[in-house]
Amino acid sequence: MSGWGKMILIAAVALLSLLPGHCQSRSLGAAFSFSSIGISYEHGLSETDTYIEASLRAETAEMFAGRQPYPGVSASVLWNNTFKEWVSSAGNTIRLYTGLGLAAGYAPDQKDVYGLFGGLKGKIGGECLFTRNAIISISLVPILGLHMVEHPDHYTMKFYKIGLIYSIAPEIGIKYRF
Numbered sequence: 277m278s279g280w281g282k283m284i285l286i287a288a289v290a291l292l293s294l295l296p297g298h299c300q301s302r303s304l305g306a307a308f309s310f311s312s313i314g315i316s317y318e319h320g321l322s323e324t325d326t327y328i329e330a331s332l333r334a335e336t337a338e339m340f341a342g343r344q345p346y347p348g349v350s351a352s353v354l355w356n357n358t359f360k361e362w363v364s365s366a367g368n369t370i371r372l373y374t375g376l377g378l379a380a381g382y383a384p385d386q387k388d389v390y391g392l393f394g395g396l397k398g399k400i401g402g403e404c405l406f407t408r409n410a411i412i413s414i415s416l417v418p419i420l421g422l423h424m425v426e427h428p429d430h431y432t433m434k435f436y437k438i439g440l441i442y443s444i445a446p447e448i449g450i451k452y453r454f
Contacts, residue, residue, distance in 0.1 A: 301320040303317070303453040305449055306449065307449040309442070309446065312333040314333030328354070328355060329356055329375065331352050333352070334349060335349065338383075338384045338387075351379070351380060355375055356374065358372070371405070372401070373400070373401060373403070379397040385423040393423045394422060395420050395421015396419070396421065397419045398418050403449070410450070411453055413450075415447050418439060420439060420440065421436040
């Protein structure tokens with residue numbers, strides 16, 4: 277793992293340790309899409325429909341497209357809010373949510389080389405919370421940000437295209453609530 281990858285991993289662990297301890301529900305899981313594969317930790321804030329989500333991801337879009345041999349890496353923190361919730365006759369809860377936060381990482385952009393990226397990350401989706409503490413979700417996760425590449429004699433900074441192009445590919449998640 278490169279120096280940047282280690283720094284992002286350390287930052288993600290530090291962010292997880294700062295989450296408040298007086299919260300009600302927590303969940304740990306994985307999310308899969310064409311653009312990334314990752315693990316996430318969610319921490320619900322007490323007496324609200326708000327929860328904080330921290331994730332660490334392998335950025336796979338250019339690798340799956342056959343243009344790069346290795347995935348990139350990223351970390352993000354989101355503040356999610358539930359805006360609608362239903363309970364089924366079987367006791368399962370279905371909810372819709374949105375979120376906003378920050379993402380940063382080291383990955384290639386579309387048809388470009390590896391570089392640092394960072395920006396605002398959004399999330400909109402729905403999930404089913406089963407009575408056995410399993411959660412299945414589907415969401416769209418755009419990133420509006422910049423991608424910076426170091427060249428021998430200069431730096432270039434451009435719009436992070438993959439963050440928006442692949443946000444139309446849904447992300448499927450599975451988590452366990454404890």
